[in-house]
Amino acid sequence: MICCAVMCAQDTTSAASYSYKRKGFINTQLYIPNAIGSNFVSDGMKVKPGFKLSALGRIYPKVLLGVRYSIFEAEVTQPEFTGSYERSRVFLIGGDIGYQFDLLSNLDLIITAGGGYVSYLGIKDDLDFRDSGGAIWLNPELSYSIFKWLAITAGVEIRADYLNIKTAPQLEGNFNQVTYLNLGSGLRFML
């Protein structure tokens, strides 16, 4: 689908140019995380849908730069894999760089990549603790304009969180990296 989108985007004479008159946009999305592989989140927790907010500005006709923020919660279901606590609140803040491909007059594809800071706040009764580190991601996203200022979006995100957790050598593989394949859908407000 992405290859087809890129091929279609080469026909610049038919690309809708009105979108380049917009300075940028703000995305708000329902964020559906899904931890994959073998790690303490996929083995020991149940992740719940969260929220993502991003803002991108156009620095060149098709090149965008921006910031993003996302948050979701994960409930501990198998404490022998995670330690005994109730849940984690995971938030991320970082920067994005993206490129826009115009597919049809109302349909475009933006692929963003970025990196940032991630924090897992563990909550247990009155005690809490924090695991933190960095994250990188790749996020292709389709948007369909319903008005000049409003579009519906849907995308997937491949994200890797790298956490600075000190642990026994036998557990390092489980705690130092968590990989996600996430879905997102929401509204884009053109600026």
Place this chain on the structure above:
Amino acid sequence: MLLAVCILFVMTSCAEDVIDSRRIRVAGRLIDDMGFPVSDINITSGSKTTILGASASEITGNFDFVSLESNRGEFQIQINSGAQRDSLFAEVILVNDLSSPNRSRLNYDLGDIIVKPTAFLNLKTQNTSGTLDTLKILLDYTSNYCSLELDNDKELLAKRRCYSTHTSRITLHEQDSNYDMRLTSVKNEIARLYYRFNDGYQQVVEIPLTNTENTYVFEY
């Protein structure tokens, strides 16, 4: 106002908290005194007041789980803790009593931990002769509790207080000469009942605890 601020400061600075970005591994195998695996025994870890890791031994006796760590006090691993009075196995506590800043150990691979099976002794004293003498009994038996010290760097476990001898003392006068008691010890050990009448010479009876439930009737 200043006093309230000071009190709040002391309370928050002494408050327990979980250490950030740190996970402990706790692993081992539970066996009884004959070397057979012991399954379905709860194992917890954490501070004295807070459970920060928990699991149960599998059918092979093995356990392997992740624990958080507290910034206050010692790190404990409790096997069969809070055991009910009729639990079939002893309680074992392992303690790393180094304070948190100095406690660097991340992997507690404990190897084989012996959890001795429990034996209950029902002791009944009966004054069948109707004697007016005063009877003094001293009963020595092995406790079903074991506490071991965990070294911060090495795998060695030093004993603190493990399956030590407990003593119960009973004095029976004419008016309360029949007495029943039930105590918890460990199997395949011997309880020793020392008795004397009216401060006379002491005699001893050995009671082998070969079964889970053992009854001994002391008639005099």
